Amino acid sequence: MNNLTVIKIGGNVIDNPDALTRFLTAFASLPGDTILIHGGGKIATQVAEKLGVQTTMVDGRRITDQAMLDVVTMVYGGLVNKQIVAKLQALDSNAIGLTGADANIILAEKRPVKEVDYGFVGDIVAVDSGRLQSFMRQELTPVIAPLTHDEMGNMLNTNADTMASAIAVDLSHHNAVTLVYCFEKKGVLSDPADDDSAIRELTPALYAEYKAAGVISKGMIPKLDNAFNALQNGVERVIICHADELAMAVQEGAGTTLRLATNQQES
């Protein structure tokens, strides 16, 4: 099987030009096929504010009305995506910026309204992994913004963590996929107050223990649920690491590696 690394880079790194350049330099040097999925960062909120568009968050998710959809389409699909693509081109990586609408690579449907009306938010229906593989065979590196479409003419705002997981799972049918979540911490911390307390290896059992003890909480829970879901559906490895430690983490020398069972149990 072909080795493929799907990497999600978070908003806090995108907001910091020096950190982003360091990360992209490491990303461009990774061996094998790679796909980058980026978040949006605070820029969308800042642009929205200046444009007089109010930001409403429910449980960490952005409510996306028509005006906010225009803002995220501009900022994620335009500013952030193209800045990353231009920087990767300068690093000799032949990047191609995409949203789910481009070449119809990720089809979604507008989230049904239940307790909360999230607005123009997309739940992923289908990933065209054949098309993504074809781009990589053409020596292109997909750089994907957290936007999808509904095939009825509308763009939809989509969570980048979920998107990375869905892409990794779909590609795992024909590739040995490593999924890496890069952010501003050194991994999943066993002590949220200690930045150097990254858990080296996390299994579902250990995750349940940390959750019960309240050590893992808030934003890490949906991220880890996404990550374990990917492992259960065919992804070989999931790594959560600091953006500055990407190269080391892929070699399992940094960050938190998620496994369905410990190495001992496997052997």
Place this chain on the structure above:
Amino acid sequence: MNNLTVIKIGGNVIDNPDALTRFLTAFASLPGDTILIHGGGKIATQVAEKLGVQTTMVDGRRITDQAMLDVVTMVYGGLVNKQIVAKLQALDSNAIGLTGADANIILAEKRPVKEVDYGFVGDIVAVDSGRLQSFMRQELTPVIAPLTHDEMGNMLNTNADTMASAIAVDLSHHNAVTLVYCFEKKGVLSDPADDDSAIRELTPALYAEYKAAGVISKGMIPKLDNAFNALQNGVERVIICHADELAMAVQEGAGTTLRLATNQQES
């Protein structure tokens, strides 16, 4: 030779959602391979104003400082490009939105500072027509925003008319290319006050006469210079027409067709 139609759609059509939908419906129904290049419209100026970024024009060209570059990257590369792509997907056209940076399809260099410092404006250095053809062989329809890059990590603002002409010329080495400029007039007018006075056929000799008489002036001159330049460099046909008359114009039943010589002289 393969028949290929390169179409540029102007900003005034993009600013009008109904006109844009009519145009895209006609575009999606054209036979053969097609490439769409879009302008930016007034949205960039409106967004810039709200963001407190001042718009300065010299001879109809936008001065692009860093803040304005961010605005056009957002608006052209994000909002306008993705709205068009999503609408084309709904019309069963498998569109892929691109800037010059994506897959390195259009490399440019920052315009040297002479009398005017245009800022981050790109003059086209190379078009990768092989890549564009490869996308079309994969049944993708390129939708190109008027942005390029300098291979040093910077996006550059680039005039959409010039871009359409450069792409058409480069593709004409291996295709029979028709280049169509769609805008809000019915062609090149022999009487600027009469919207129904479109000149049916324009040769360089006739163009020179109209220019000398002051009938053709202002913004039409760089557009027509671009257009005749394309004809002199391998493009088979150039048509200038109303966005609502695209289908008819391609069959030479509407708009102004540019030729290097009249049909009579040719035969």
